[in-house]
Amino acid sequence: MSMDRRKFLKITGLSLAGLTIQPAFRLFSKPEQKRWAMVINLNACSKKDGCRDCIDACHRLHNVPDLANPKDEVKWIWNAPFERVFGGQGYTTLNEVLKNRSVLVLCNHCENPPCVKVCPTKATWKREDGIVMMDYHRCIGCRYCMAACPYGARSFNWKDPRPSINEINMDFPTRMKGVVEKCNFCEERLAKNLLPACVEACKEKGLIFGDLNATDSDVRKILKSKFSILRKPHLGTEPKVYYIL
Amino acid sequence: MHDTVKVITGITIFLILILFPLWYNGLTGKAAYVPELKVPVTEKQCVESTPYMKTRHMELLDKWKEVAVRQGVRTYVAKDGKIHTIGLTGTCIKCHSDKEGFCDKCHNYAGVKPHCWDCHNYPRVTAK
Secondary structure, three states: OOOOHHHHHHHHHHHHHHOOHHHHHHHHOOOOOOOEEEEEEHHHHOOOOOOOHHHHHHHHHOOOOOOOOOOOOOOOEEEEEHHHHHOOOOOOOOOHHHHOOEEEEEOOOOOOOHHHHHOOOOOEEEOOOOOEEEOOOOOOOOOHHHHHOOOOOOEEOOOOOHHHOOOOOOOOOOOOOOOEEOOOOOHHHHOOOOOOHHHHHOOOOOEEEEEOOOOOOHHHHHHHHOOOEOOOHHHOOOOOEEEEO | OOOHHHHHHHHHHHHHHHOHHHHHHHHHOHHHOOOOOOOOOOOOOOOOOHHHHHHHHHHHHHHHHHHHHHOOOOEEEOOOOOEEEOOHHHHHHHHOOOOHHHHHHHHHHHOOOOOHHHHOOOHHHHOO
């Protein structure tokens, strides 16, 4: 094939101009999505024995009923023994102090949420900012999501929760008998630029919340400087709640 | 065929009986009954015009629940340009605080049983 100098330069110029397409596209497209995540610093968390500040704040705000019978229990955020949270992940030789700690757990707002895949009515879905949301209007109470969640983060309302709520918070709906519920990362507070209630309630600053996509966010800073672990990472759900031991 | 009178009497009695609800309500004036609603005094205008709210509030609320929960849209721009916060308890019940005298009265009359209040709060729930 023969090509004169002029034609060669034209094609080269055009090809180079093509390289500007992607940056220009990015410049005019909407800003990068947020990706909410939480870091739980167990060293700060276990400073005070039996502290329930975050749990109480969350449950009061979201009208989570206080049911005595563990079979009926509804919970959004709670404490569980280390063995139950990180059991089977090869931490058997971990030191005794760590092993005897209770660990704060909540919905992990997974990147690949198994609960979302199984929901037949799309009552639970992943929002663009990564929050695994529930639409209680759509929940039919089939509890597939509870079976699918590897973290036991979901609770079922076996009875009308209203009589078991000490003081109903008027600003947040209660649930009804027959629906599943779970932590929503306080999406109603995030919409008002507030931090989740549990994060705000922790006096020890053991809970850190922020945007994983923003390099200067609190979560990114702490994840960069400290070693963190996830719950059941081998399942590929990619939790967005990180633990610092 | 000598039973014409008997047959016609029978049909008449049958019609009188089967149409009982119609003529009874018509004669006693019960058919003209319209529930009297306790309209809020704090505001003159609802989110949209009264005729619109009367006939289509359910459609509006259905849309609200969809956009607020699923799309994260928390404000509604009314036809008159006013911006309202989407919320059953926060917006509707703020004015219509007498749920029993407003919502229930009409819903009971129309035989409609919405599930809204199983979860959404209204003053009596919190005052239990």
